[in-house]
Amino acid sequence: MTGTTRWAIVGTGGIARRVLQDLRLTENVEVVAAGSRTQETADRFCAETGVPRGYGDYDELLRDPDVDLVYICTPHPMHADYARRAILARKHVLVEKPMTMSVADAVELRDLAAEHDVFLMEALWTRFNPNFRRALAIAADGQIGELRLAQTGMGFPVPASGPKRFWDPALGGGALWDLGVYTLSIVHAFLGSPRSISAAGEVQGDGVDRWEAVTLDYEGGGVAVAVSSIVFAVPPTASIGGTKGTLVFSGPFFSPTGGTVTLGRPLEPPRPRTSLSPSKASAMCPCSAP
Template identity: 40%
Template sequence: MTSSDRPTRWGILATGGIAAAFTEDLLAVPGAEVAAVASRTESSAQAFADRFGIPRAYGSWAELAADPGIDVVYVATPHAAHLAATTLMLESGKAVLCEKPFTLNARQAEQLVATARAQRSFLMEAMWMYLNPAVRRIVELVRDGAIGEVRAVHADFGFPAVADPAHRLWDLAAGGGALLDLGVYPVSFAHLLLGEPEQVKAVATLTPEGVDEHTAIVLGHAGGALSLLSCSLVAGYGQRASVHGSTGRIELPADFFQANGFVLHRDGKPAEEYVLDRGPGHGLGLEAAEVVRCLRAGLTESPLVPLDGTLAVMRTLDAVRAQIGVRYPDE
């Protein structure tokens, strides 16, 4: 069996909820094999391994990094640990799929990209929304002029979360807050359709600890288009998005980042409903399949989730934080 014939061997770094959801979907991805899991404690790793039938469980990151039977590692640690965990895996010769948000800030993101390029190792942010069939079709329609010149993008992501100071969502040191956990989706959606903005304006409500719980963002793009975005840990928005052009609009229903379809409204014509199934499970298998495809093609980054795009989003998130006054302890 040649290396191109055998399955792509995955290691899972961390054992939380998103790691479990990803692993469930990964098990159904053709050409993928879940070979190992690592956590900060061996008991946590073993429990996860038992749950998903994973052959090897490690109680440290270093053991996973040293495992010669791993091709790619999915990093699902809290945001603040992404830099250290991803750097370790890249420097150990592993390809990496790193959860979003990629890092706490653009400076850290630049470090990871530089390391990956120096190592000639594959690296991709787990921005699964970019791989969603409905979102990809919207990009095609916009580029083909289906709604004319894009004038505005609207996107909101919010839900009322229990204000638990012990939870990472409310912990500034862990990168908590609405912006990095939720706002990364609306900001990435705007970037996908209109590119990096020329202007960034934002306001937010902060907790006494300095965590943003409710943030509104306006991005000004080349040509005069605007992106009107919001994210919240105190208000339920329904996770809707829309794209408005000079001759029509596109509306995504609830949970736009994992939509199974959308409605295209062209001026003077009946509405057109598109149904594009994102596949089984949580939809996270799309990003795993893209990693497998890229590795088999010998690529060091995905053309669909490019690293320069990830860096641009991180710069915008930094600009938003500068406006609303959120600073992490190491900045």
């Protein structure tokens, strides 16, 4: 697409408001509409944010000829259906993480988007952070050798009082859908698809996972460990190990402020050097903060 892209935001909660602020700082983007489950909620959102049009009916929003792209930030279980309907209406789609609640739904959406020639992407902002992209380039250049290890984690105790989405199984509650999306995406970005996966964790009777530690095994000897939790704190760190050295992110890994590459091996003295330039990226994750 060329020129200005006209967006509609589907969902009017806190995430929608934060993303709207960022969109208004972006060139060639215009937010023209917002959709909610009721017209009253949509109208209130528009009045408070200055979005021109509000829709209480999703299909009516999709019929708006001025909408090029929909950004879906509804509760997790609604993502697949809303994205499917948008694709069939030939709207481009950006979906909050997790894109879907199953692999089958994700594959269906991928194929449907290709069939209808529309853009579809999961809205995982970390992948566009300048420092994260620099880290990927460093790894791809072989500066730390062949990649063999990824370690990452993210978690914090969420009170029973909420936010509700963490604890309600009907909303896709649990640590994996909300936080594990970040940890596993970082692992995948550096090491790719694993040969096998194993996990330990704790799941409540209603199916909500309280924490998990996932181990991924790779062809050629690589391994990764990703921990996520909504009942205890997990440092939001990430490190990558290679055959020549390590790359360690500074700040929360989902919004890194920098990083350090360290080369050498015992008993030789290490040779650390800062390799990622500092950025002004926010240290708070808008999608997961309680």
